[in-house]
Amino acid sequence: MSDTTKGAVPFLVSCTSGTTVQGAFDPLDRIADVCEKHKLWMHVDAAWGGSVLFSKCHRHLMKGVERANSVAWNPHKMLTAGLQCSVLLLQDTTNLLKKCHCANASYLFQQDKFYDVNLDIGDKSVQCSRKVDCLKMWLMWKAVGSSGFEERVDKAFANVRYLTEKMKKTEGFKILKEPEFVNLCFWYLPPSLRGKELADDYDDRLATVAPIIKERMMKQGSMMVGYQPLGNKVNFFRVTVFSPLVSKKDMDFFLDEIERLGKDL
Template structure:
């Protein structure tokens, strides 16, 4: 079952061959990719450890997932060796800055080995330009990993898979069906284009009491030695059952509906006084400010930004206390606290989107 599910996902990425493993969450998938990439470049690390390695550096966007730095700490790279690449105003990695930082790192004696791209950043829902990044990775011979934990499911959609153009040129991909496809928690996968058993060579311990080679069935079905775990849940079953139940067209419909509702929400905000979009949604993240009536027309005041930063926390507190909604908020760069509405559930309707706006207006009109 797992082999068939992995094959189906790899085909959506655009690979006719490869490997993969289900992992306990996107963070673990990303960390596995980092470990495999290091082993690919320096296989001696498995037996000799870190002492014989040069200073290895990783590149990722300034808006990438925190698991990259957490993985760097856990795997012994050190967080100082995670180099943050600049992003544009939509949160997408700038390939030219990536190239410059790789050249600079080399000139300083470091050894670049991995670029972590993001398809669907946590806050803005940005998709890094994978084709252009792949050009940079090929020029410098670096492992290209795509953290598509959030956005990977657009590959099911004929309308929206263009957001991940170039993903077929990656070496590895993280994908969480428990996010946009709404598989049960947890359901995360690491996909590799490599078909030389790299995962197993990197992680295996060849425990003969578990992985005997003289079994009566195909021993390739024993995937335990590909994983850093021993006991693990059959996470692929959740995706397999859902995929069998609704089909690829049903999963495509889930993705497309999410985009439709996110676009509708953005359009309705433009029609209502007091709602300002951070930018046009690229994905299903709708980022916006609510401006209470008392603050409208005072944008030039010296205290305006300080006052605006306090609106979202108060409104969120009220919606939770009254049990009507839950919605995240955060600052980003020079932007003070704004709401981040992530539209994913296929149970959503336009009526629900209208309720979101009505409720924010009701809870924040007196601020």
């Protein structure tokens, strides 16, 4: 992008709060220090993790987000609002979005209305007009309140802690990394692979486990859980525990079912 000394858009630094795979959070405060020093635009992709701000216990993961120039957040993710429900927040006093997207069409968003025309957001977006997606969030907020959202977030963290600890105590399950958020990545090792980590064909055999188990669970209609490789890590299961309807009984079934479907591999 262009140099800020010419009055153009500054270089952009994109941070992540709650990555899709492992749920990691970037250190926003430290990144903000660098951005302020070098006059960089700081954007935070908080689509997945932004909802932790509702929780007094877990909002520290987003410390420094108030210093960002822009933040993206999807209530349709962790808060389970109906698809689609997305938010873009900017610390901007120069009407930047309007400057970027305004079509200046005389038949659209006339400027001589009786109300404050700054409330017209159509000329501030690429789409010009769209469904009132914010209504979903507004209705949810009215129904459960901030305390209800906090309860959902805290329950999700409690559930993933329960599942993690249960997995550690159950033979055959291997966690890739201690979860920072509500994402849990793990392998299931059938009895035939336990203790065989040094075998030449270990990774090749392990890579087939998750796909076969998923095929079996889908054909039997018991569950549907995603898997993927990542870098040099072969196929592993990835589960996100965030629905307010999930119970400990459900998580116990989850582990038992994976073991049942994969123990003969």
